[in-house]
Amino acid sequence: MLTNPANNATVTYHEGTQIFTDPVLEYTPGAASAFVVDRHEYLWTSFFREALNTRWETHNGFLNGRRIFHTDFVDGKHFEPGNPDFPELANLSTGLTINNSCVGCHTNNGRGLAPVAGQLPNTMAVKVSSGSTDAQGNALPHAYFGKVLQPQSRNGGVPAEATVNLIYSTINGAFNDGTAYQLLSPNYSVQVLDQAGGQVNFFSPRMAQTIVGLGLLEAIPEATLLQRHDPNDSNGDSISGRAVQVTDTKTGDQRIGRFGWKANIATLEQFTADALHEDIGVSTSMFQGPACGANQTACRNAGPAGIELSDVRVNLVAVYMQALGAPARRPETVNNADVARGEQVFANLGCGGCHTPSMTTDYGHPLAELRGQTIKPYTDLLVHDMGDGLADRLTGNATLNREWRTPALWGLGLTEAVNGHTRLLHDGRARNINEAILWHGGEAAASQSAYKAATAVQRNDLIKFLESL
Numbered sequence: 001m002l003t004n005p006a007n008n009a010t011v012t013y014h015e016g017t018q019i020f021t022d023p024v025l026e027y028t029p030g031a032a033s034a035f036v037v038d039r040h041e042y043l044w045t046s047f048f049r050e051a052l053n054t055r056w057e058t059h060n061g062f063l064n065g066r067r068i069f070h071t072d073f074v075d076g077k078h079f080e081p082g083n084p085d086f087p088e089l090a091n092l093s094t095g096l097t098i099n100n101s102c103v104g105c106h107t108n109n110g111r112g113l114a115p116v117a118g119q120l121p122n123t124m125a126v127k128v129s130s131g132s133t134d135a136q137g138n139a140l141p142h143a144y145f146g147k148v149l150q151p152q153s154r155n156g157g158v159p160a161e162a163t164v165n166l167i168y169s170t171i172n173g174a175f176n177d178g179t180a181y182q183l184l185s186p187n188y189s190v191q192v193l194d195q196a197g198g199q200v201n202f203f204s205p206r207m208a209q210t211i212v213g214l215g216l217l218e219a220i221p222e223a224t225l226l227q228r229h230d231p232n233d234s235n236g237d238s239i240s241g242r243a244v245q246v247t248d249t250k251t252g253d254q255r256i257g258r259f260g261w262k263a264n265i266a267t268l269e270q271f272t273a274d275a276l277h278e279d280i281g282v283s284t285s286m287f288q289g290p291a292c293g294a295n296q297t298a299c300r301n302a303g304p305a306g307i308e309l310s311d312v313r314v315n316l317v318a319v320y321m322q323a324l325g326a327p328a329r330r331p332e333t334v335n336n337a338d339v340a341r342g343e344q345v346f347a348n349l350g351c352g353g354c355h356t357p358s359m360t361t362d363y364g365h366p367l368a369e370l371r372g373q374t375i376k377p378y379t380d381l382l383v384h385d386m387g388d389g390l391a392d393r394l395t396g397n398a399t400l401n402r403e404w405r406t407p408a409l410w411g412l413g414l415t416e417a418v419n420g421h422t423r424l425l426h427d428g429r430a431r432n433i434n435e436a437i438l439w440h441g442g443e444a445a446a447s448q449s450a451y452k453a454a455t456a457v458q459r460n461d462l463i464k465f466l467e468s469l
C-alpha cells in the first residue's frame with residue numbers, strides 16, 4: 001500500500017514489482033505527479049487517479065472539481081451510483097446542447113464512444129466555421145450555427161441544429177512485406193435540422209480526448225514550445241510543426257494554444273468554460289449567454305442572459321484536471337525485451353520528431369505540484385500537417401485543415417480498459433494503434449513509410465512499446 005502523505009490516499013501495488021525504480025515511474029525524478037497503476041487495476045477507473053504529490057489544498061479542489069465533472073447538469077445526479085448528487089447543478093443545462101455532463105463524453109475520463117456507421121454518438125462534438133479564419137489561423141464561427149453543432153435543444157422554441165451521419169468505406173493497403181491491411185475511411189454528411197441556418201459546408205467531427213496528465217502539459221513553458229516551432233522547416237528535418245497562437249478569453253493575452261485536437265485553447269480553465277457553453281449548454285463569465293451563432297435569433301432571445309456556473313466552480317473543474325495524474329508505465333511489461341526493442345523502433349522510425357518523449361515543466365504554474373518536473377508525455381504540443389487523408393473540412397484553407405496537434409501517448413495502453421474500445425485519432429477512425437500509424441501522412445509520411453517497410457517483428461515490438469505507455 002502506498003500512502004500519499006498529503007492526503008492519506010492509498011494506492012495498492014505489488015511488492016517486488018520494482019515500482020519505485022526506473023523505468024517504471026520514469027515520468028518525473030521523484031515520480032511525484034505520476035500515479036501508479038497496479039497490474040490488477042487495468043480497470044475502467046484507471047484514469048480517475050489523483051497525482052501522488054497532491055497537496056491538501058489542491059486535494060480539496062480536486063474532490064470538488066471531480067464532483068462537477070461527474071455530475072449531470074440536467075438531473076444533478078453523480079454518474080457513479082453511491083456518490084452524492086449535486087442538486088445545485090440540476091437544470092443548468094439549457095438551450096442547445098450535446099451531452100449532459102463532462103464525463104458523459106469523456107467516458108471514465110478517457111475517450112468518447114467508438115464511432116460506428118450511422119448517426120454520430122453524442123460523445124462527439126462537430127466543430128463548424130464560416131470557412132474563414134482570424135489572423136492567427138483559428139476558425140471563425142458559422143454565422144448561424146456558431147462554433148459547434150448541437151443536435152439537441154432543451155427549449156421548445158429553439159430548434160436543434162443538426163445531426164451528422166457517418167459511413168465508412170474501406171481502404172486496402174499492404175505492408176512492404178506483402179501483409180495486407182484495411183483502414184476505415186469516414187464520410188460525413190450533415191443533416192441540418194434548423195433550416196433557417198442554411199448549409200454547413202465547413203465542419204470537423206471530433207472524438208472526446210483522454211483528460212489525464214493535462215496539468216503537466218499546461219505547465220510546459222511556452223518557451224519550450226516556441227523553441228520547437230519551425231513552421232517553414234528551417235532545420236530541414238521535414239517536420240515543421242507550428243505553435244498555435246490564440247487569445248486567452250479570460251485575460252485577452254496572446255498565448256500558445258495546447259488543448260483540443262487543433263490546440264486552439266491555451267488553458268484548462270478556458271477549456272472548461274468552452275465545453276460547458278458549447279457541449280453542455282451552461283454559461284459562465286467567460287462565455288456568457290446561450291451558445292448561439294450571431295444570426296441565430298430565436299436561440300439568442302431564449303437566453304439565459306446571465307451566468308449559470310460561478311468562476312469558483314469553473315476553476316475547481318480545471319484543478320480537478322490539473323491534479324489528475326499521468327499514468328506511470330505499465331509495470332508488468334515495461335521491462336520486457338519486445339517493449340525495449342519497440343522503444344528503439346519508435347526512435348528509429350522518427351516518431352519522436354513529434355511525439356517528443358521528454359519535456360520539463362517550469363515554475364510558473366499556479367499549482368506547485370506541477371512545477372519543475374521532467375515528464376514523458378510523447379507530445380510536442382505543436383500542430384503538424386498530417387496529409388490529406390486526415391484533413392477535415394473546418395475552414396476554406398486546405399493547409400490548416402490538414403493540421404493536428406500531436407496527441408500525448410501516455411496512458412495509450414489503458415485505452416481498452418477505460419473505454420472498452422481502442423479507437424484512435426481525432427475522429428476515432430483508427431480501430432487500433434496499427435491503423436493510427438498507417439493513417440499518418442504529410443510531415444509524418446516518412447515515419448509511416450518506414451513503418452510499412454519495417455518487419456512484422458519490429459512493428460509488433462513498436463506496438464508493444466506503445467501499449468506499455
Ligand code: HEC
Binds near residue numbers: 209
Ligand atoms: C459533447 C461531448 C463533450 C462534453 C460534454 C465535454 N467534452 Fe471535453 N472534449 C470533447 C471533444 C470532442 C474534445 C476535442 C475537442 C477539440 O478538438 O477541440 C474534448 C476535449 C477536451 C479537453 C482537451 C484535452 C486535450 O488533450 O487537449 C479538455 C480539457 C476537455 N475536453 C474538458 C472537458 C470538460 C471540463 C468538460 C465539462 C465541462 C467537457 N470536456 C465536456 C467532447 C466533450
Ligand code: HEC
Binds near residue numbers: 408
Ligand atoms: C509529423 C508529426 C508526427 C510523427 C512523425 C508521428 N506522429 Fe503520431 N500523431 C501525430 C499527430 C498530429 C496525430 C493526431 C492525428 C489525428 O488525430 O488526426 C498522431 C496520432 C498518433 C496516434 C494516435 C493517438 C491518439 O490518441 O489517437 C498514435 C498511436 C501515434 N500517432 C503513433 C505514432 C508513431 C508510432 C509514430 C512513428 C511511426 C508517429 N506517431 C509519428 C503526429 C506525428
